[in-house]
Amino acid sequence: MTHRILILGGTTEARQLAGNLAATGHSVMLSLAGRTESPVAQGVPVRSGGFGGAEGLAAYLRETGTDLLIDATHPYAARISANAAQAARMAGVPIVALRRPGWEPVEGDRWTEVDTTGDAVQALGSAPRRVFLALGRQEVAAFEAAPQHHYLIRSVDPVEPKLAVPDATYLLARGPFREAEERALLERHGIDIVVSKNSGGAATYGKIAAARGLGLDVVMVRRPALPEIPSAATVDQLANMVDHLVEPAAERGV
Ligand code: NAP
Numbered sequence: 001m002t003h004r005i006l007i008l009g010g011t012t013e014a015r016q017l018a019g020n021l022a023a024t025g026h027s028v029m030l031s032l033a034g035r036t037e038s039p040v041a042q043g044v045p046v047r048s049g050g051f052g053g054a055e056g057l058a059a060y061l062r063e064t065g066t067d068l069l070i071d072a073t074h075p076y077a078a079r080i081s082a083n084a085a086q087a088a089r090m091a092g093v094p095i096v097a098l099r100r101p102g103w104e105p106v107e108g109d110r111w112t113e114v115d116t117t118g119d120a121v122q123a124l125g126s127a128p129r130r131v132f133l134a135l136g137r138q139e140v141a142a143f144e145a146a147p148q149h150h151y152l153i154r155s156v157d158p159v160e161p162k163l164a165v166p167d168a169t170y171l172l173a174r175g176p177f178r179e180a181e182e183r184a185l186l187e188r189h190g191i192d193i194v195v196s197k198n199s200g201g202a203a204t205y206g207k208i209a210a211a212r213g214l215g216l217d218v219v220m221v222r223r224p225a226l227p228e229i230p231s232a233a234t235v236d237q238l239a240n241m242v243d244h245l246v247e248p249a250a251e252r253g254v
Contacts, residue, residue: 002026003067003246006060008084010036012203013098014072017235018044021242029064033080036156040174057087066091067246070238071229072098076136076197078224085227094245097231098238100200102223108212111220117142120195123219124149132191134207135221152189176203182210193217 004027007018018030022044034048051057071084088095105111112123117139128148133140137155147165154171194211198220211218232238
């Protein structure tokens with residue numbers, strides 16, 4: 001059966017899911033925040049930019065006759081996930097999340113887990129270190145509070161304005177990043193500590209595996225709290241759930 005599905009994206013999995021559901025005959029719209037300057041081509045209809053909070057998203061769901069809302073945003077995009085849960089309730093539309101599991105530390109990992117990027121800055125300590133920041137461009141600003149370190153900063157879009165610190169190197173790159181390349185990067189820049197989000201998945205795990213192999217410290221920023229809604233861990237699992245999640249429109253009183 002064809003359903004009208006809105007996918008909140010901004011992740012590789014959201015793109016894969018959109019393609020997968022469109023290929024099985026669903027009417028799919030992929031929504032992006034519009035932050036990245038050159039999003040990778042999607043192959044399905046895309047809308048871009050915020051909805052105007054939960055109310056705006058609820059109105060969009062009603063206006064478009066959406067049957068199912070899928071929250072496939074990044075695990076650190078907490079605001080849109082909270083809005084999505086609230087909007088689905090307001091509009092009476094079923095919602096499901098695609099949540100990739102976080103990474104767990106394994107033998108040899110030297111992780112310090114913290115709750116916020118501000119805590120990550122503190123965790124670097126006062127002595128100068130050579131730090132790899134594998135964080136979004138919005139999050140790196142917090143590190144201006146610790147200008148004594150050398151920073152290697154990798155982002156998808158340029159960090160503008162640059163950090164007000166004396167010693168920073170910028171790299172532009174989009175994953176996936178393999179372990180061997182990450183290891184070479186960490187060695188080339190003499191990095192001794194990595195700051196990362198616990199994104200989960202394979203695409204950005206290379207730096208974590210590389211840090212373990214080199215015996216480097218990792219400051220891992222924990223995931224934020226997310227709304228409790230039904231969820232799937234993989235694209236295939238979620239795609240298989242879709243028909244069970246959508247009630248026929250007549251039963252929803254649409
Ligand atoms: P956020 O703080 O949770 O959301 C901020 C606002 O951006 C939301 O209130 C919403 O605006 C808008 N927004 C976010 N995602 C949207 C989407 N998929 N479609 C339409 N509007 C959206 O989000 P964020 O952490 O800035 O992340 C922005 C986007 O980048 C997300 O799509 C996320 O999946 C992706 N991303 C984030 C990270 C990360 O680490 N945070 C990493 C990789 C990719 P309105 O309230 O006006 O609707």
